[in-house]
Amino acid sequence: xxxxxxxxPNTEVDELVAVSTPxxxxxxxxxxxxxxxxxxxxxxxxxxxxxxxxxxxxxxxDFFADNGQNDISILLxxxxxxxxxxxxxxFANYPIRRMLGHPPTLAEHESEGExxxxxxxxxxxxxxVGLQYVVGIGFFFFIGGLNAMFIRTELLNPNNHxxxxxxxxxxxxxxxxxxxGMMTSVILGxxxxxxxxxxxxxxxxxxxxxxxxxFWLLMAAGIVLLTTLFFGGFQTGWTGYQPLGGQGTAxxxxxxxxxxxxxxxxxxxxxxxxxxxxxxxxxGMTWSRLPIFVWSVLATATLMLLASPMLLAALLMxxxxxxxxxxxxxxxxxxxxxxxxxLFWVFGHPEVYIVALPGFGIVLELLPVFTRKPLWGxxxxxxxxxxxxxxxxFVWQHHLFVSGINADLRPFYMLSTELISLPTGFIFLCxxxxxxxxxxxxxxxxxxxxxxxxxxxxxGISGVxxxxxxxxxxxxxxxxxxxxxxxxIMGGLVFTLFAAIYYWGPKMTGFKFNERLAKIxxxxxxxxxxxxxxxxxxxxxxGMPRRVVTYPTNLQALNDWVSVSAYVIGxxxxxxxxxxxxxxxxxxxxxxxxxxxxxxxxxxLPTPVPVHDFDxxxxxxGDPYPYGVPQVTAPVVAPAGGTA
Amino acid sequence: xxxxxxxxxxxxxxLVSSVILTPIVVLAAQGIPPGDGTVQAAGQTTxxxxxxxxxxxxxxxxxxxxxxxxxxxxxxxxxxxLDGPPVRGHAGVQLWWIVTTTTIVLFLAGYGTVRMxxxxxxxxxxxxxxxxxxxxxxxxPVQVIAQQWKFTFRFPTYGGVETNHLEIPANRLIxxxxxxxxxxxxxxxxxxxxxxxxNPGVDNIAYVQTxxxxxxxxxxxxxxxxxxxxxxxxxxxxxxxxxxxxIAQQRARFAPATKLLPPYxxxxxxxxxxxxx
Numbered sequence: 007x008x009x010x011x012x013x014x015p016n017t018e019v020d021e022l023v024a025v026s027t028p029x030x031x032x033x034x035x036x037x038x039x040x041x042x043x044x045x046x047x048x049x050x051x052x053x054x055x056x057x058x059x060x061x062x063x064x065x066x067x068d069f070f071a072d073n074g075q076n077d078i079s080i081l082l083x084x085x086x087x088x089x090x091x092x093x094x095x096x097f098a099n100y101p102i103r104r105m106l107g108h109p110p111t112l113a114e115h116e117s118e119g120e121x122x123x124x125x126x127x128x129x130x131x132x133x134x135v136g137l138q139y140v141v142g143i144g145f146f147f148f149i150g151g152l153n154a155m156f157i158r159t160e161l162l163n164p165n166n167h168x169x170x171x172x173x174x175x176x177x178x179x180x181x182x183x184x185x186x187g188m189m190t191s192v193i194l195g196x197x198x199x200x201x202x203x204x205x206x207x208x209x210x211x212x213x214x215x216x217x218x219x220x221f222w223l224l225m226a227a228g229i230v231l232l233t234t235l236f237f238g239g240f241q242t243g244w245t246g247y248q249p250l251g252g253q254g255t256a257x258x259x260x261x262x263x264x265x266x267x268x269x270x271x272x273x274x275x276x277x278x279x280x281x282x283x284x285x286x287x288x289x290g291m292t293w294s295r296l297p298i299f300v301w302s303v304l305a306t307a308t309l310m311l312l313a314s315p316m317l318l319a320a321l322l323m324x325x326x327x328x329x330x331x332x333x334x335x336x337x338x339x340x341x342x343x344x345x346x347x348x349l350f351w352v353f354g355h356p357e358v359y360i361v362a363l364p365g366f367g368i369v370l371e372l373l374p375v376f377t378r379k380p381l382w383g384x385x386x387x388x389x390x391x392x393x394x395x396x397x398x399x400f401v402w403q404h405h406l407f408v409s410g411i412n413a414d415l416r417p418f419y420m421l422s423t424e425l426i427s428l429p430t431g432f433i434f435l436c437x438x439x440x441x442x443x444x445x446x447x448x449x450x451x452x453x454x455x456x457x458x459x460x461x462x463x464x465x466g467i468s469g470v471x472x473x474x475x476x477x478x479x480x481x482x483x484x485x486x487x488x489x490x491x492x493x494x495i496m497g498g499l500v501f502t503l504f505a506a507i508y509y510w511g512p513k514m515t516g517f518k519f520n521e522r523l524a525k526i527x528x529x530x531x532x533x534x535x536x537x538x539x540x541x542x543x544x545x546x547x548x549g550m551p552r553r554v555v556t557y558p559t560n561l562q563a564l565n566d567w568v569s570v571s572a573y574v575i576g577x578x579x580x581x582x583x584x585x586x587x588x589x590x591x592x593x594x595x596x597x598x599x600x601x602x603x604x605x606x607x608x609x610x611l612p613t614p615v616p617v618h619d620f621d622x623x624x625x626x627x628g629d630p631y632p633y634g635v636p637q638v639t640a641p642v643v644a645p646a647g648g649t650a
Numbered sequence: 651x652x653x654x655x656x657x658x659x660x661x662x663x664x665l666v667s668s669v670i671l672t673p674i675v676v677l678a679a680q681g682i683p684p685g686d687g688t689v690q691a692a693g694q695t696t697x698x699x700x701x702x703x704x705x706x707x708x709x710x711x712x713x714x715x716x717x718x719x720x721x722x723x724x725x726x727x728x729x730x731x732l733d734g735p736p737v738r739g740h741a742g743v744q745l746w747w748i749v750t751t752t753t754i755v756l757f758l759a760g761y762g763t764v765r766m767x768x769x770x771x772x773x774x775x776x777x778x779x780x781x782x783x784x785x786x787x788x789x790x791p792v793q794v795i796a797q798q799w800k801f802t803f804r805f806p807t808y809g810g811v812e813t814n815h816l817e818i819p820a821n822r823l824i825x826x827x828x829x830x831x832x833x834x835x836x837x838x839x840x841x842x843x844x845x846x847x848x849n850p851g852v853d854n855i856a857y858v859q860t861x862x863x864x865x866x867x868x869x870x871x872x873x874x875x876x877x878x879x880x881x882x883x884x885x886x887x888x889x890x891x892x893x894x895x896x897i898a899q900q901r902a903r904f905a906p907a908t909k910l911l912p913p914y915x916x917x918x919x920x921x922x923x924x925x926x927x
Contacts, residue, residue, distance in 0.1 A: 171876045171878075171879060171880075174879075175873070175876065175878070241875050241876055242873060245873075247833070247834055247873065249832070249833050249834075249850065250833040250873070250874060253832075253833070337849075338851060338919035342851070343833075343834050343849045343850055343851070343852075344849065344852075347834075377723070377734055378731070378732065378733045378734045379733070379734035379735065379736065379737065380736050380737070381738075382737060382738065382739055383738075383744060384739070385739075386739070386744055406847075407773060408773045408836065408845045408846055409774065409776075409834075409847040409849065409854070410775060410846065410847055410849060410852055410853075410854030410855075411776060412776070413774075413775035413776045413778070413779060413780055414780045417759070417762075417767075420759055420763060420766075421759040421763075424755045424758050424762075425755060425759075427751065427755055428748070428751055428752060428755060431747065431751045432747075432748075434712060435743075435744065435747045438712070438715055438719075439737070439739065439743070441716070441719045441720070442737075443656070443723055443734055443735055444719075444734040445723065445725045445732055445734045446719070446720060446723050446724045446725055447724075447728075456716070456720070459716060460713070464709075467705045467709055470701055470705060470758065471701055473762075474697060474701060474758065474762040475763075475765075475766040475771055475773060476693055476694050476766055476771035476772075476773075477701060477762075478773070479690075479694055479772045479773040479844070479845045480698070480840075480843065482845055482871065483845070483871035483872055484871065547683045547698075548683055549683065549838075549867060549869065551869050551870065552873070553873045553878060554869075554878065554879035555878075555879035555880075556879045556880060557879075558867075603731045632736075633733045633734065633736060634733035634735055634736035635733075635736050
């Protein structure tokens with residue numbers, strides 16, 4: 007409980023903002039460092055890079071002559087295009103000013119008070135970046151989801167093809183890459199950026215410009231990935247296995263560019279959150295008073311910081327293999343096809359937990375609110391999260407159980423993989439302890455959290471099959487493993503994402519959601535999700551490999567069932583979209599300061615949260631879940647916002 | 651109603667449902683793929699059954715606990731904002747949970763290791779297999795050569811003939827030597843319970859002990875390019891004499907081609923076109 011949080015809006019700052027808002031004509035306001043300039047400079051950068059790439063030539067690169075494809079041009083185009091984009095956004099201004107001897111400022115935070123315009127330029131207010139992340143990632147999430155609809159359309163019939171193999175594999179790759187790339191930041195980007203400063207009692211992130219940088223880098227990455235459509239797509243799926251990637255068309259360069267930018271963005275996001283949580287906690291916010299969501303952010307940020315460099319290394323070698331004909335991944339000239347698999351999964355398996363851990367945090371953060379009990383087994387939950395973090399670096403070769411590498415290490419990887427179910431089990435125990443004898447209220451966020459319990463249980467148990475070598479021989483690379491990771495990632499991450507949106511969304515935007523539509527969204531999503539991915543376990547066991555454009559005709563009935571269920575997921579997402587647009591843009595019913603009667607720090611602030619969060623830095627003097635404790639009954643009845 | 655009653659009820663419901671459902675699940679698991687066409691496939695079916703049988707009570711424990719709690723502890727008064735009891739943990743329960751889950755996990759890892767080491771479980775084990783069946787020296791070697799987008803099969807003990815169809819003898823230990831000429835593929839002989847990645851430059855060995863004659867499906871299980879979805883085939887386990895006549899036929903048929911093939915090797919490196927300086 008923050009004991010001395012000031013609740014009065016920061017009128018001084020609001021007045022400053024009002025004064026500094028000159029009503030210039032729109033064309034004047036478009037000139038400056040903003041999204042428009044950034045797009046222009048991105049195109050200029052691309053053209054320069056492409057031109058330079060075309061000038062580079064050497065006899066040893068006569069590969070270009072054969073296929074007319076110059077990977078150097080395309081990769082340099084992406085590189086300079088992104089640099090141009092970032093300069094256009096204004097990220098170069100501050101370093102240059104500092105180099106010229108100007109004093110340090112946070113001008114981007116304090117003077118950009120022009121309402122909506124703040125969202126289209128470099129803004130270091132963590133609340134603005136959080137909302138930018140919601141909309142930006144949401145956009146790419148819907149593109150990724152649309153790809154899934156196309157995939158299931160193709161799989162309606164094994165012989166009549168809606169797309170054909172090349173486009174189908176590009177769709178599969180785009181879906182997987184979009185979801186596993188952009189969506190790694192889907193909790194930490196929007197919610198950790200927005201909430202962590204409020205939860206630990208500081209006014210900004212440790213590195214506010216890096217915070218904004220990670221967002222715009224991710225948006226640039228998304229656009230880079232979509233450009234793959236102009237270059238023939240890529241046929242490797244999201245894993246991008248080499249040497250297949252080396253023989254791909256120029257569309258694979260977009261994959262490399264995308265994942266490199268995502269890796270950089272993740273690495274910096276993790277670093278920023280880690281430093282913020284370690285160094286900027288308010289007085290009294292000891293480690294044992296940290297909200298459990300912040301612990302999950304800490305664990306995830308650690309994984310992001312340590313895992314993504316592996317990805318960058320793997321991609322750099324892949325880019326060299328393609329552009330300047332090195333042979334890192336080419337057997338026969340000194341390379342190895344195993345190298346990519348190893349490097350990719352050393353990154354890729356921690357990444358799976360980057361995706362899962364924030365979900366653990368959200369569930370354990372929300373259950374106390376809706377059972378009105380303190381979090382049960384706080385230390386066990388922390389141990390669970392840190393245990394997953396540590397173990398996730400020691401399991402990656404379970405992706406290579408049948409690959410023939412390190413066959414004698416398989417018992418170790420089998421053990422380490424199954425050991426991960428112990429810390430994950432702690433999270434389940436804490437959830438079970440928290441709801442036991444609580445006063446459970448079935449709000450929409452609570453429903454999503456409960457759905458997480460079911461989905462992640464199925465996902466976790468199916469994971470035991472995949473970690474067991476004899477069973478994995480059947481299930482490896484089949485629809486079974488696909489169903490498994492959709493249960494953990496979609497059932498784990500996406501459901502908690504929606505829990506977070508419905509729970510914190512009104513606080514972030516200041517407007518309520520329509521509850522009826524939200525309930526329709528939940529129930530249709532939960533039922534259709536299980537109806538889609540449940541049968542995929544059966545399909546996998548019946549021998550259907552992943553990423554195939556055709557399949558045995560006796561599997562068509564099940565596949566059609568799955569496709570129709572997937573369309574229902576799509577419709578359910580449309581219900582959400584309608585709710586979002588309708589309630590946030592048209593109805594705009596103001597949300598109360600604390601509609602859930604939560605006792606957490608962020609809900610004691612007024613809605614909308616003032617620009618500078620706190621007038622005075624709060625002092626924390628108790629644990630974050632003081633439910634059922636007699637002495638703090640006062641804030642429960644009166645919605646906070648007045649006195650605290 | 652006190653806490654003990656609630657807990658006892660959850661335990662009773664869990665016990666009853668587990669006792670009823672676990673045998674049903676285990677029995678149903680006998681019918682799940684990949685069947686018992688080979689020793690390894692039967693082993694995988696058994697493994698899946700054991701895992702299902704073990705995970706059923708575990709899953710039921712969580713599900714029963716949650717469903718019971720959600721019904722019993724729901725807030726009946728929508729307007730009330732009353733707090734539950736401030737219980738922050740219970741050392742005994744936590745210890746009990748950790749001990750139980752650790753025991754299950756260690757058992758699973760031990761069981762999986764023993765099962766894997768006993769016969770290799772049909773998985774690819776690389777060039778130096780550690781889980782060799784006892785009679786591995788007498789195994790029939792069959793080289794599986796994957797390329798975009800086809801599997802071919804080479805029989806070193808039959809003059810190195812390379813066929814584009816696979817037949818293997820029944821009741822015989824087979825050693826598949828899986829390799830690739832270009833990118834990573836995966837040799838998945840579904841009914842045989844065999845899966846081994848085909849890596850260029852790697853001899854990936856998988857053992858399988860065949861039983862009765864059967865037809866099996868072969869599929870590439872690792873994305874290998876545009877026509878990955880069409881990289882499938884059927885093969886057959888046939889009786890010993892039938893296999894002898896089939897392989898003799900193949901040798902005669904492919905004799906002109908066999909002369910032109912490179913000598914049998916653990917792996918083949920095609921000319922890396924336009925690669926290297």
